[in-house]
Amino acid sequence: MLPSVEKLLILQDRDQKLRAVLTELAALPGEKAARDRELKAADVRLEAARERQKEIEIERKKLEVDVKAKQDQISRYKNQQLETRKNEEFSALRHEIEMAEKSIVEIEDRELLLMEDAESLKPSLQAAQEAHIAEKRKVETHMASLISRKENLETRQKELESERPTFTEGIEEDLLDRYNRLFKSKNGIALVTVEHGVCAGCNMQVTHQTILEVRGEKGIIGCPQCGRILYEPQ
Ligand SMILES: [Zn+2]
Structure with missing residues (x-):
């Protein structure tokens, strides 16, 4: 293998x-x-459950x-009944x-329904609270690992960049x-093998002439189709 190709292969691996x-x-x-979005969604679910609970409480108080x-x-009507001597007025008050x-019976029915609502809300509120706690914990762990991953990656990046000139x-x-341009434009693959007459970069058949040129190691040979630098596997 050409020494320059060998060097480029090592460089490519690092790059x-x-x-x-x-x-x-x-x-x-x-x-x-x-x-962040996951956490926000859990917040919203919990808040909605709490909001409904509050609404029920307010309505019950009302x-x-x-x-x-x-x-x-x-009691006012009853007092008035005691004071009146007129029959029509007495029966009008009785009607009132x-x-x-x-109305009281109706209100009490409504209160009962609300209590049932509140009761059925309890498990979902509980679930929303538990989900929220779990979600928060998960996100916090994830965030912590993101931070340490970022640090590790940045350290590695600095290493690789500072060692590159070597x-x-x-x-x-x-x-x-030429290599740098290829590496950039060909998605990080500037050098590829040519095997059985096929360029491993673009999977196109190359001419016999090209294969001979690569094998002859007289210079750097590019794939006629994709331009990547060709070498024969050792
Ligand atoms: Zn090619």
């Missing part, structure tokens, strides 16, 4: 590692945002006040009392430029 590190680093903010008002009304009593040493400038 691919760096590329993987950078790709992983770039994905971290997205991962963090996804965790109904209690209504009952009290009706009861006061009834009956109406008020009927691996580019002795590679001709033009060739290094």
Whole structure:
């Protein structure tokens, strides 16, 4: 194998590692945002359950006040009944009392329904609370691991970047430029094997002439189709 190709292969291996590190680093903010969204959704579910519980409480209090008002009304009517001597007025008051009593029954029915609602809400509130706690814990663990992963990746990135000049040493400038451009434009694969007459980069058949040129090791040979630098596997 040509010494320059050998050097480039080692460089490519290092550059691919760096590329993987950078790709992983770039994905971290997205991962963090996804965790944040999960937590927010759990917050919303819990808040909705709590809100409904509050509404029920408010309505029940209001109904209690209504009952009290009706009861006061009834006692007022009863007092008026004691004071009146007119028959029509007495029966009109009795009618009012009956109406008020009927209202009380209706209000109490509504209160019962609300109590049932509140009762059936308890498990879902409990579940929402538990889910929220679990979710929060999970997200916190995840965030912590994201932070340490980020630190590790950044350390690795610095290492790979600072060591890179060691691996580019002795590679001709033009060739290094060509390699760099290929690495960038060909998704991190600048050098590929040619096996059984096929370029491993683009999977296209290359000519016999190209194979002979690669084998002859007279210079750096690019794939006529994709431009990647070709070498024969050892
Ligand atoms: Zn090719």
